[in-house]
Amino acid sequence: MSETVKDEPVKIKAKDRMAKPRNEMPLNDPAKRVTNFEEVPIGYTLDQAQAEAFRCIQCKKPDCIPGCPVGIDIPAFIKLVEEGDVAAAARKIRETNFLPAACGRVCPQDKQCELVCIVGKKHEPVAIGNLERFVADYEREHKLDRIPKIEPDTGKNIAVIGAGPAGLTAAYELRKRGHNVTVFEAFHRGGGVMVYGIPRFRLPLEIIDEDLKLLEDMGVNFVYNMVIGKVFSIEDLRDKEGFDAVFISTGAGLPKMLGIKGENLNGVYSANEYLTRIYLMHANDFPNYPTPIVQGEKVAVIGAGNTAMDVLRTAKRLGANPVCYYRRSREESPARTEELEHAEQEFINFKWLSNPVEFIGDETGAVKAVKCEIMELSEPDESGRRKPMPTGKFFTDEIDTAVFSLGCDVNPIITDVTPELTKNKWGIIMVDKKTYHTSMKGVFAGGDSVTGGATVILAMGQAKEAAKYIHDYVMGNFDYELAIPTDPIAPGVVWEGRFEKAHREPKKH
Numbered sequence: 199m200s201e202t203v204k205d206e207p208v209k210i211k212a213k214d215r216m217a218k219p220r221n222e223m224p225l226n227d228p229a230k231r232v233t234n235f236e237e238v239p240i241g242y243t244l245d246q247a248q249a250e251a252f253r254c255i256q257c258k259k260p261d262c263i264p265g266c267p268v269g270i271d272i273p274a275f276i277k278l279v280e281e282g283d284v285a286a287a288a289r290k291i292r293e294t295n296f297l298p299a300a301c302g303r304v305c306p307q308d309k310q311c312e313l314v315c316i317v318g319k320k321h322e323p324v325a326i327g328n329l330e331r332f333v334a335d336y337e338r339e340h341k342l343d344r345i346p347k348i349e350p351d352t353g354k355n356i357a358v359i360g361a362g363p364a365g366l367t368a369a370y371e372l373r374k375r376g377h378n379v380t381v382f383e384a385f386h387r388g389g390g391v392m393v394y395g396i397p398r399f400r401l402p403l404e405i406i407d408e409d410l411k412l413l414e415d416m417g418v419n420f421v422y423n424m425v426i427g428k429v430f431s432i433e434d435l436r437d438k439e440g441f442d443a444v445f446i447s448t449g450a451g452l453p454k455m456l457g458i459k460g461e462n463l464n465g466v467y468s469a470n471e472y473l474t475r476i477y478l479m480h481a482n483d484f485p486n487y488p489t490p491i492v493q494g495e496k497v498a499v500i501g502a503g504n505t506a507m508d509v510l511r512t513a514k515r516l517g518a519n520p521v522c523y524y525r526r527s528r529e530e531s532p533a534r535t536e537e538l539e540h541a542e543q544e545f546i547n548f549k550w551l552s553n554p555v556e557f558i559g560d561e562t563g564a565v566k567a568v569k570c571e572i573m574e575l576s577e578p579d580e581s582g583r584r585k586p587m588p589t590g591k592f593f594t595d596e597i598d599t600a601v602f603s604l605g606c607d608v609n610p611i612i613t614d615v616t617p618e619l620t621k622n623k624w625g626i627i628m629v630d631k632k633t634y635h636t637s638m639k640g641v642f643a644g645g646d647s648v649t650g651g652a653t654v655i656l657a658m659g660q661a662k663e664a665a666k667y668i669h670d671y672v673m674g675n676f677d678y679e680l681a682i683p684t685d686p687i688a689p690g691v692v693w694e695g696r697f698e699k700a701h702r703e704p705k706k707h
């Protein structure tokens with residue numbers, strides 16, 4: 199790479215930097231990749247990363263930083279990549295983000311930092327996510343030291359419930375401050391949805407395992423196969439088991455269904471169950487592992503969000519010809535553009551404007567067909583949204599498996615047995631918006647359990663904030679009377695409001 203700031207003493211003009219085309223992420227060939235679970239993006243080389251870093255104009259007021267829920271100093275790490283000091287770039291990212299390899303892969307950058315990147319006003323935005331991924335992979339491959347400075351022991355004990363991104367981030371932040379942290383996890387391993395939801399071809403398992411090992415090396419304790427709310431209650435942890443504070447980060451794992459006829463037939467799954475069987479229980483390797491998955495060739499996937507794309511692409515890799523049924527059109531699909539495009543590249547069929555109304559079973563109680571109503575879109579309403587309208591026309595497709603991918607609600611295991619914990623009508627745990635303190639003294643909550651299904655980075659951002667106040671609480675510097683749990687922090691309110699204002703379509707070259 200010749201054109202770097204280091205090699206070029208003459209100051210390079212911003213317009214020359216911006217004029218360079220974005221370095222697209224190299225991908226594995228679709229025909230080959232549907233035959234295995236290997237990661238689809240290949241990753242940048244150092245030359246590609248430096249070429250992409252060159253496109254950043256080092257804005258004086260960089261919009262990308264507030265666009266990141268954990269506030270990574272994006273221009274600083276990109277400059278270090280441009281200069282070829284990737285180890286320093288890794289240290290810079292690690293100041294604020296403890297899961298950079300995962301975030302570089304799964305964060306919706308197109309809706310966050312890259313959406314507001316100043317270069318994106320006239321050109322394609324800087325590929326911040328690809329650069330973050332490159333730096334994190336370099337750090338891992340070169341086995342750079344990742345253990346942060348840990349403050350002297352405070353003697354305070356903190357219980358974290360749930361080992362997803364929110365719980366792991368809280369554990370990291372609190373351990374750094376010198377507290378003893380114990381993470382209680384219902385499953386036999388940590389990672390949360392990053393392990394049992396997000397497929398391996400988007401987020402390899404070894405990445406999560408390294409992050410879990412980092413926490414273990416820092417001295418965080420993990421207790422697996424422990425369902426809080428069944429074995430111990432929150433009160434037990436706080437009042438009998440010696441924990442000075444509790445952080446609830448149990449996610450949103452209760453699947454939504456449509457409530458249509460035939461949903462209970464054999465072969466009808468929720469996306470959660472389907473993905474968990476495969477990615478957590480290894481059902482694709484049955485009988486080497488004890489959990490099976492019953493899946494034929496004709497798989498119907500209901501919904502067209504990111505989870506639906508994950509199910510479709512997983513089913514394809516297991517040899518099916520999956521079809522996506524969605525009651526709106528492609529334009530209204532809630533999936534990230536990249537996810538939708540990757541699914542299309544992988545020869546997946548979509549039936550837009552098709553609303554499943556019934557599953558039909560055979561004599562053994564197994565699903566054999568799906569009946570759909572054909573929809574049409576209304577004229578745009580005041581918000582500009584076009585509603586799907588029934589046409590009264592139907593079609594029926596033969597299927598042998600169906601998977602619902604319609605999102606999830608918060609699991610009530612803890613809230614049902616903890617009346618002191620205020621929740622709203624959707625079961626979402628209510629917290630004080632600033633401190634994440636719940637209605638129970640010394641009990642905080644964050645992540646999907648207080649937002650409903652959102653994103654990895656949003657869960658992490660909340661856990662990081664909560665950790666500051668948990669620290670204050672256990673050190674006796676927190677006035678919990680002032681922490682009033684109010685409405686849940688809906689991601690739409692927190693994020694869309696900010697980004698709607700900033701929204702613009704980047705111009706293509």
Ligand SMILES: Cc1cc2nc3c(=O)[nH]c(=O)nc-3n(C[C@H](O)[C@H](O)[C@H](O)COP(=O)(O)OP(=O)(O)OC[C@H]3O[C@@H](n4cnc5c(N)ncnc54)[C@H](O)[C@@H]3O)c2cc1C
Binds near residue numbers: 359384385609
């Ligand atoms: C299929 C799928 C794909 C996704 N893809 C993306 C993506 O590409 N990018 C993105 O940013 N986000 C994605 N998400 C969303 C993202 O994974 C979540 O927003 C994020 O994992 C929330 O983190 P969390 O820590 O709050 O909860 P979770 O990740 O759900 O972790 C909660 C943990 O708590 C444990 N737990 C639950 N109840 C108890 C209990 N009573 N006792 C003990 N432990 C308990 C659970 O077993 C789990 O391990 C996806 C979600 C799904 C379902």
Ligand code: SF4
Binds near residue numbers: 254261276
């Ligand atoms: S907004 Fe874009 S161009 Fe500006 S500093 Fe951030 S990444 Fe670089």
